[in-house]
Every structure is written in C-alpha cells, then in structure tokens.
Amino acid sequence: MIRLTRRGTGVLAGTVVLFAFGQWAGYPFFLAIAGAGAGALVAAVVLTGRRPRVAVTREVYPDRVERGRPAMAALRVRNPTGRRQGAFSAGDRIGGGVRAVRIRALAPNAEATHHYELPTARRGRHQVGPLTLDRGDPFGLGHRRLTAGEIATLWVHPRVHVLHPPGGGRPRHHHEGTAVDDRLRGSYDLREVREYVPGDEVRHLHWKATARTGQLMVRDYADPDQPRFTALLDSRLEGALLEEAIDLTASLVTSAAHADRPARLVSSGGLDLDTSGGVQAVRPLLDALCVLEPSAAAGLVPEQLARGGVGGFAVVTAGGTAADRAALAALRDRYAPLVVFVFGPAGSLAGIPGATVLEVSDAADxxxxxxxVSR
Structure with a gap:
C-alpha cells in the first residue's frame, strides 16, 4: 500500500487549498501551482507503485549461538530481470527490531550479497525476516513497503560455563523397586519385552515373542551401573534471575552430556526432557532451555520427580518455602549426590539433610x- 510522507501530506493539503482558492478568486497562477503539486503527487504514486523485482535469499550462520556470541546473516539479492534495478533501502526484521540494509543498484541478472551482524543479547528463538522493502520517490512525497524473502530462525542459547561433570549417583538395580524408573537403559538386566522401535539393537530381538505377537519385539535391558544426572530448574523465577538460573542449568546438563552421561532436564513448570548423553544430546537440551518461559507452578518439585528417579541431582532455585524443603528432603534417598544452588540467601532451604546447599550470586559464581566442591 502506498502511503504519503509528512511532506507528501503537506503538498496534498497545499494543492487542495491553492486549487480551491484559485477557482474562487479566478487566479490562473494558483491553479498552475496546484496542478504542479498534483502532478508531483501522481509521479510519486507511479514511482513508488513499481515493486522492486528482486529475488531475496538469506542465510544465518551459525543458526544456533550462545547468548552474547556473534552471529551473522548473509542476504543475497538478485535481479532476475533484463532491466537495471535501482537502489532502495530495506529492513530485515530480527526478533522485535529491524536491521536497516541499503541495497545498491543491480545490473540485469546481477547479484549482490550483504553481510551484517545479528543481535544475540537476548535468549530465545528469534525470527529473522522477511525483508521489508522500502520504495520512495525522489521528492520524498510517498513510500511503499513490501516484504520479500523467506524467514530464517536464530536460536540464541543460554550462556554455558565450564563445569566439572556432575556425578551420576550410586549404582542401583531394577529389583530395588520404583526408585529406579523406566529411563534407565543399558545392557545388563532384562526389564521387559516390548515392541521394536527404529534404532533398537537388532541383536536384542526376541524371536519367540515376535512369533507369538506377529510384531517385532525386543528385550529391554537396564544397566544398574549407568551413571545418571538430573537437573531441576525453578521456572517460577523471572527476569534477570531466571536468565542466570537458566545459564547455570544449561551448564550443568551440557557438562553431563559431554561426559557421555544420560542427562534429564526438568522444570517446575512441567518441562521433562530425557537424553541418553553424548554430544548429540546437547542441542535438544539447549533448545529446550532456549524457549523456556516463566511458569506459575505452585511447588518446586514436579510430580514426576516425586514418583521416582535415580542418580545425581542438582536443583537451581532462588529460595523456596517449607513445602519445597520437605519435597527436596524426600528425594535424598533416591538421588545422590543432591546439590541445591540458591541464588541469594538459602532461607528455608538451608540445611536440607543429605544435601549440599550452595548460596551463589550468579551463574559464574x-x-x-x-x-x-567437585574437585
């Protein structure tokens, strides 16, 4: 849609006034000036009405970056026509802002690449694009905005600090009851026979059960010596405090995954992501933390943790109630070691039996x- 600028609006108003006055007073001079103004407005409409015929592609690299680290965009603009394309200004939408880009004139069938840095100060999954083309006339009377190009996604992950790998807990056996949940996967103890899913070991196929059911069935094993680590994030926090808590949680689960330890990420707001460990587990863990929002959960410990679990356990919070303390104390028989990070004074969480409570100021601290402590 073509819109008049402030200058164009003024010219339009002056044209109407001069035309009316010229008609009423009978002065051809004012009618001529009004005609010139009307001609300029018509020319502005014609010039801005022509859509720039360009093909726009965009590449964001890297598409996932730690908060505060540099990320770039490569904007390729091609003129697919046989006519020269004039220069114009454009804006690339990035999250809630716009990055101004000046597109230079392009010869027929020519292409130009524009590089610019993307803002990465705010954690989240940010939309990059579409490109907003701003076409104006030489007199500055009107402009027209159009969109072109595809939309890319920039994932700004939490900041990750270097940590010693967290402990995975003492060895547990499936015959110890519900304290060992179905997330323990390994190759020692037979737990059940279940339906085959892509990725299962073919050597674990249970042929008798397959013949009986008519579907591929596999033996499901558990490894009692498999180290595990669970991180609980208090997502009831807000603002800068939540960002520090997310940075610390990201550092803990990333360190565990890099040590090839199965890592489980849980939040008080309902997030529950279980990974098998290894470098391939880092991306889904950080992606989940990248889009995490504050929650209005009543308690710190979600129900799925209260029902069962095993292994090393770390809690990231900024204090809690007596009910939170009781819920954490109830976990100490299943999770070991149990470490509680508290931003600021521990308050009600101080001195939880069987737990190490650390009062910290920020994620770096x-x-x-x-x-x-781990050393």
Whole structure:
C-alpha cells in the first residue's frame, strides 16, 4: 500500500487549498501551482507503485549461538530481470527490531550479497525476516513497503560455563523397586519385552515373542551401573534471575552430556526432557532451555520427580518455602549426590539433610563454587 510522507501530506493539503482558492478568486497562477503539486503527487504514486523485482535469499550462520556470541546473516539479492534495478533501502526484521540494509543498484541478472551482524543479547528463538522493502520517490512525497524473502530462525542459547561433570549417583538395580524408573537403559538386566522401535539393537530381538505377537519385539535391558544426572530448574523465577538460573542449568546438563552421561532436564513448570548423553544430546537440551518461559507452578518439585528417579541431582532455585524443603528432603534417598544452588540467601532451604546447599550470586559464581566442591 502506498502511503504519503509528512511532506507528501503537506503538498496534498497545499494543492487542495491553492486549487480551491484559485477557482474562487479566478487566479490562473494558483491553479498552475496546484496542478504542479498534483502532478508531483501522481509521479510519486507511479514511482513508488513499481515493486522492486528482486529475488531475496538469506542465510544465518551459525543458526544456533550462545547468548552474547556473534552471529551473522548473509542476504543475497538478485535481479532476475533484463532491466537495471535501482537502489532502495530495506529492513530485515530480527526478533522485535529491524536491521536497516541499503541495497545498491543491480545490473540485469546481477547479484549482490550483504553481510551484517545479528543481535544475540537476548535468549530465545528469534525470527529473522522477511525483508521489508522500502520504495520512495525522489521528492520524498510517498513510500511503499513490501516484504520479500523467506524467514530464517536464530536460536540464541543460554550462556554455558565450564563445569566439572556432575556425578551420576550410586549404582542401583531394577529389583530395588520404583526408585529406579523406566529411563534407565543399558545392557545388563532384562526389564521387559516390548515392541521394536527404529534404532533398537537388532541383536536384542526376541524371536519367540515376535512369533507369538506377529510384531517385532525386543528385550529391554537396564544397566544398574549407568551413571545418571538430573537437573531441576525453578521456572517460577523471572527476569534477570531466571536468565542466570537458566545459564547455570544449561551448564550443568551440557557438562553431563559431554561426559557421555544420560542427562534429564526438568522444570517446575512441567518441562521433562530425557537424553541418553553424548554430544548429540546437547542441542535438544539447549533448545529446550532456549524457549523456556516463566511458569506459575505452585511447588518446586514436579510430580514426576516425586514418583521416582535415580542418580545425581542438582536443583537451581532462588529460595523456596517449607513445602519445597520437605519435597527436596524426600528425594535424598533416591538421588545422590543432591546439590541445591540458591541464588541469594538459602532461607528455608538451608540445611536440607543429605544435601549440599550452595548460596551463589550468579551463574559464574555458581560455576566456581561447583568446580571447587567437585574437585
């Protein structure tokens, strides 16, 4: 849609006034000036009405970046026509802002690439694009905005601090009851025979059960010596405090995954992501934390943790109630070691039996305290 600028609006108003006055007073001079103004407005409409015939593609690299680290965009603009394309200004939408880009004139069938840095100060999954083309006339009377190009996604992950790998807990056996949940996967103890899913070991196929059911069935094993780590994030926090808590949680689960330990990420708001460990597990863990929003959960410990679990356990919070303390104390028989990071005074969470409570000021301080304790 073509819109008049402030200058164009003024010219339009002046044209109407001069035309009316010229008609009423009978002065051809004012009618001529009004005609010139009307001609300029018509020319502005014609010039801005022509859509720039360009093909726009965009590449964001890297598409996933740690908060505060550099990320770039490569904007390729091609003129697919046989006529020269004039220069114009454009804006690339990035999250809630716009990055101004000046597109230079392109010869027939020519292409130009524009590189610019993307903002990465705010955690989240940010939309990059579409490109907004701003076409104006030489007199500045009107402009027209159009969109072109595809939309890319920039994932700004939490900041990750270097940590010693967290402990996975003492060895547990499936015959110890519900304290060992169905997330333990390994190759020692037979737990059940279940239906085959892509990715299962073919050597674990149970042929008798397959013949009986008519579907591929596999033996499901559990490894009692498999180290595990669970991180619980208090997503009831807000603002800068939540960002620090997410940075610390990201550092903990990333360190565990890099140590090839199965890592489970849980939030008080309902997030529950279980990974098998290894470098391939880092991306889904950080992606989940990238889009995590504050929650209005009543308690710190969600029900799925209260029902069962095993292994090393870390809690990231900023204090809690007596009910939160009781819920954490009830976990100490299943999770070991149990570490509670508290941003600020521990308050009601101080002195939980069987737990190490660390009062920290921010994620960097927590990383230093963790590395000192684990060493």
């Amino acid at each position: 927590a990383a230093r305290r963790w590395n000192a």
